[in-house]
Amino acid sequence: MTRDALVPFVFEGAAVRGACVRMDDAARDALAAHDYPAPLARVLGELSAAAALLAASLKFRGSLFVQLAGSGPVRLAVVECDHALALRVTAQWDGNAVSGLPADASLADLAGGAADARLAITLDPVDGPLYQGIVALEAGSVAALLEHYLASSEQLESRLALASAGGRVGGLLVQRLPGARDEGALPWTEASQAMDRVTADALLGHDADVTGVLARTFAGRDLRVFAPRTPRFACRCSPARVEQALRIAGAVEVEAALAEAGKVEITCEYCGRRYTYTPAQARSLFEAVPPTAPA
Numbered sequence: 001m002t003r004d005a006l007v008p009f010v011f012e013g014a015a016v017r018g019a020c021v022r023m024d025d026a027a028r029d030a031l032a033a034h035d036y037p038a039p040l041a042r043v044l045g046e047l048s049a050a051a052a053l054l055a056a057s058l059k060f061r062g063s064l065f066v067q068l069a070g071s072g073p074v075r076l077a078v079v080e081c082d083h084a085l086a087l088r089v090t091a092q093w094d095g096n097a098v099s100g101l102p103a104d105a106s107l108a109d110l111a112g113g114a115a116d117a118r119l120a121i122t123l124d125p126v127d128g129p130l131y132q133g134i135v136a137l138e139a140g141s142v143a144a145l146l147e148h149y150l151a152s153s154e155q156l157e158s159r160l161a162l163a164s165a166g167g168r169v170g171g172l173l174v175q176r177l178p179g180a181r182d183e184g185a186l187p188w189t190e191a192s193q194a195m196d197r198v199t200a201d202a203l204l205g206h207d208a209d210v211t212g213v214l215a216r217t218f219a220g221r222d223l224r225v226f227a228p229r230t231p232r233f234a235c236r237c238s239p240a241r242v243e244q245a246l247r248i249a250g251a252v253e254v255e256a257a258l259a260e261a262g263k264v265e266i267t268c269e270y271c272g273r274r275y276t277y278t279p280a281q282a283r284s285l286f287e288a289v290p291p292t293a294p295a
């Protein structure tokens with residue numbers, strides 16, 4: 001039985017909200033397509049928990065991307081989570097360079113230093129324009145970087161705890177709702193102090209289901225806990241999307257691939273699914289589609 005769940009909650013009578021997530025199976029499945037080295041797998045786990053918590057906190061339909069790009073041991077790391085908490089992950093890295101890093105390497109270490117690396121959060125709503133925010137990539141944990149980003153870019157006071165170890169992934173987010181300054185700061189101060197005490201063990205313990213984590217973290221506080229949601233791995237690749245990409249790449253590109261390999265083979269970077277086209281199948285993508293006869 002899966003332990004995976006994301007549970008939103010509010011403090012009763014106070015302008016504090018949040019969510020707690022455990023996503024061991026979802027992260028394992030999302031990371032299964034590649035043999036990620038340990039420091040990268042840990043960071044991808046933390047980014048996955050963060051992406052699920054952020055996606056769940058937003059009222060939107062579409063995808064949220066957290067993307068690290070740099071010129072260091074890790075050139076690219078992408079976590080995509082949509083409004084239904086469907087998650088997928090990919091990365092590009094230099095195996096030798098990553099193996100020289102400590103297990104607790106920071107995002108900045110992985111990306112080769114803060115100077116020419118960037119962490120972007122992109123919202124791609126199905127019914128609206130793209131929105132992108134850039135997270136300052138200073139020293140510090142993934143959670144600390146995102147807390148700073150939420151406070152400075154989104155004007156949302158937030159506390160975030162993330163943990164990823166031994167195939168287990170968890171996270172806890174609390175946010176102070178805007179416009180609630182006049183009702184007293186005590187609940188927020190209490191929540192923030194409680195977050196100071198959250199450990200990786202508390203988030204990842206074998207007996208740590210999300211409601212138990214909430215009850216222990218905010219003991220004595222009246223919480224309203226909403227129905228659990230289930231994060232899961234799901235790739236959005238499909239034959240139609242691959243064929244569209246080949247059409248965009250163009251007939252010249254496709255002929256070059258056929259000349260080299262005798263076929264066209266595309267591997268999805270997220271899930272590892274392989275799409276193979278014979279010369280006839282590949283060329284048919286560029287044939288004019290005959291008009292459909294009226295029914």
Ligand SMILES: [Zn+2]
Pocket residue numbers: 235236237268269270271272273
């Ligand atoms: Zn895929």
